[in-house]
Amino acid sequence: xxxxxxxxxxxxxxxxxxxxxxxxxxxxxxxxxxxxxxxxxxxxxxxxxxxxxxxxxxxxxxxxxxxxxxxxxxxxxxxxxxxxxxxxxxxxxxxxxxxxxxxxxxxxxxxxxxxxxxxxxxxxxxxx
Amino acid sequence: xxxxxxxxxxxxxxxxxxxxxxxxxxxxxxxxxxxxxxxxxxxxxxxxxxxxxxxxxxxxxxxxxxxxxxxxxxxxxxxxxxxxxxxxxxxxxxxxxxxxxxxxxxxxxxxxxxxxxxxxxxxxxxxxxxxxxxxxxxxxxxxxxxxxxxxxxxxxxxxxxxxxxxxxxxxxxxxxxxxxxxxxxxxxxxxxxxxxxxxxxxxxxxxxxxxxxxxxxxxxxxxxxxxxxxxxxxxxxxxxxxxxxxxxxxxxxxxxxxxxxxxxxxxxxxxxxxxxxxxxxxxxxxxxxxxxxxxxxxxxxxxxxxxxxxxxxxxxxxxxxxxxxxxxxxxxxxxxxxxxxxxxxxxxxxxxxxxxxxxxxxxxxxxxxxxxxxxxxxxxxxxxxxxxxxxxxxxxxxxxxxxxxxxxxxxxxxxxxxxxxxxx
Numbered sequence: 210x211x212x213x214x215x216x217x218x219x220x221x222x223x224x225x226x227x228x229x230x231x232x233x234x235x236x237x238x239x240x241x242x243x244x245x246x247x248x249x250x251x252x253x254x255x256x257x258x259x260x261x262x263x264x265x266x267x268x269x270x271x272x273x274x275x276x277x278x279x280x281x282x283x284x285x286x287x288x289x290x291x292x293x294x295x296x297x298x299x300x301x302x303x304x305x306x307x308x309x310x311x312x313x314x315x316x317x318x319x320x321x322x323x324x325x326x327x328x329x330x331x332x333x334x335x336x337x
Numbered sequence: 338x339x340x341x342x343x344x345x346x347x348x349x350x351x352x353x354x355x356x357x358x359x360x361x362x363x364x365x366x367x368x369x370x371x372x373x374x375x376x377x378x379x380x381x382x383x384x385x386x387x388x389x390x391x392x393x394x395x396x397x398x399x400x401x402x403x404x405x406x407x408x409x410x411x412x413x414x415x416x417x418x419x420x421x422x423x424x425x426x427x428x429x430x431x432x433x434x435x436x437x438x439x440x441x442x443x444x445x446x447x448x449x450x451x452x453x454x455x456x457x458x459x460x461x462x463x464x465x466x467x468x469x470x471x472x473x474x475x476x477x478x479x480x481x482x483x484x485x486x487x488x489x490x491x492x493x494x495x496x497x498x499x500x501x502x503x504x505x506x507x508x509x510x511x512x513x514x515x516x517x518x519x520x521x522x523x524x525x526x527x528x529x530x531x532x533x534x535x536x537x538x539x540x541x542x543x544x545x546x547x548x549x550x551x552x553x554x555x556x557x558x559x560x561x562x563x564x565x566x567x568x569x570x571x572x573x574x575x576x577x578x579x580x581x582x583x584x585x586x587x588x589x590x591x592x593x594x595x596x597x598x599x600x601x602x603x604x605x606x607x608x609x610x611x612x613x614x615x616x617x618x619x620x621x622x623x624x625x626x627x628x629x630x631x632x633x634x635x636x637x638x639x640x641x642x643x644x645x646x647x648x649x650x651x652x653x654x655x656x657x658x659x660x661x662x663x664x665x666x667x668x669x670x671x672x673x674x675x676x677x678x679x680x681x682x683x684x685x686x687x688x689x690x691x692x693x694x695x696x697x698x699x700x701x702x703x704x705x706x707x708x709x710x711x712x713x714x715x716x717x718x719x720x721x722x723x724x725x726x727x728x729x730x731x732x733x734x735x736x737x738x739x740x741x742x743x744x745x746x747x748x749x750x751x752x753x754x755x756x757x758x759x760x761x
Contacts, residue, residue: 222552223552229564320551321550321555
């Protein structure tokens with residue numbers, strides 16, 4: 210049975226690009242356009258991994274969603290890959306190495322998303 | 338004020354010594370002047386101890402303390418004027434210094450109050466001398482004008498006018514200076530705010546621009562890498578070229594964003610780090626790139642650690658940029674050497690390559706934004722021309738300097754000097 214990946218991102222085209230990539234690699238992909246519906250889908254779809262964009266309707270929505278996932282006993286072990294195109298541009302200065310302790314995600318992935326790297330990161334985190 | 342008083346004391350004691358040598362005034366008076374000088378030394382030491390014991394004063398407290406010092410100084414001066422012949426004394430000119438000092442130190446109309454005080458002290462001295470309550474001192478043995486009331490009135494009249502005019506002029510000039518300074522400060526604050534708003538706006542705008550380009554590139558990469566087998570080769574080539582273009586745009590946006598680095602205070606954090614480890618790490622990270630071009634990349638490291646207080650992100654950007662530039666522009670099989678030389682007051686870091694070098698005519702422009710030398714364009718097609726501007730700005734953030742030494746065809750050396758001490 211194929212592993213399921215939930216993408217929470219409000220950029221439809223990027224979601225489609227990741228969907229094509231992951232489906233070609235044998236994953237099942239579901240998606241949500243915002244944090245709230247994303248949280249609901251984690252419970253209803255029980256994905257094996259969540260790909261989460263940092264900046265959606267609110268600038269730091271991705272962080273809040275990540276904290277809520279980790280606070281909820283039923284879904285707290287779901288691996289999270291956080292998409293970042295932030296760095297210097299937005300004022301968010303974080304470093305996955307340094308800040309991993311207080312940012313509850315498993316891996317950071319830079320935009321633009323390299324298909325090969327995306328598949329590698331997803332496989333690694335789901336431990337396929 | 339304490340510093341100025343030391344000068345006054347030095348002047349007084351020198352004067353006393355000279356008077357002793359040429360025996361111009363009565364020995365008793367000269368001795369008393371010497372004693373006054375010693376008393377002023379004691380007083381100044383007391384002020385100094387007081388100031389060092391309690392460094393933080395409220396504005397009112399400070400004004401009061403300075404007023405006390407000023408009044409005591411004027412009493413001393415009046416005593417010296419008395420010893421040197423009251424209306425005959427050349428020291429009466431020194432009252433003007435106090436009026437000017439009061440207008441510089443204190444806001445508002447303090448110089449007028451001090452001119453009134455000075456007039457009161459001098460008038461009192463003359464009056465007491467002429468009605469016989471205190472002895473009039475004939476300081477200059479062969480000149481005795483003080484006894485003549487007409488001379489005293491004439492001197493008093495000129496003195497009063499001088500003090501009032503001095504107060505008016507000093508007040509006028511310092512007030513004008515204060516107003517100009519206030520206006521400049523306001524203008525400077527506004528400029529800083531505008532600059533901050535501009536930088537913040539730019540960073541957000543840059544992100545907003547980068548996000549869709551990143552999506553376009555992600556999509557193109559899917560077309561190239563995932564769906565490549567299903568599309569025509571020409572379409573795939575077009576996708577590859579488009580990926581290259583989007584990379585350039587993303588690189589440009591990143592560089593532009595880096596250029597604003599340091600304009601915002603949150604980036605100006607420093608931390609204690611070891612420059613030797615940092616450079617060693619950067620050289621290790623870059624070695625794969627050098628190996629791909631069969632280049633030799635070495636680091637001449639000093640024996641001991643090199644502690645330095647700086648901004649880690651900025652320093653990484655500086656040396657990553659300089660070393661990667663050296664790799665990019667040096668021919669295959671070339672060599673790049675990084676040297677770190679500590680000295681008493683600075684670290685000197687040199688990035689030396691044996692690449693094509695930069696002609697002297699082009700060297701003045703290399704740190705300019707968007708400038709790429711014709712020879713650089715010839716060797717490497719991509720590049721925004723912002724890298725060295727960013728490096729220069731970040732070096733300046735550390736109060737340092739960067740210099741290029743190069744001759745056409747004989748390699749280039751970038752020399753970065755980072756002074757030790759207060760930075761950012």
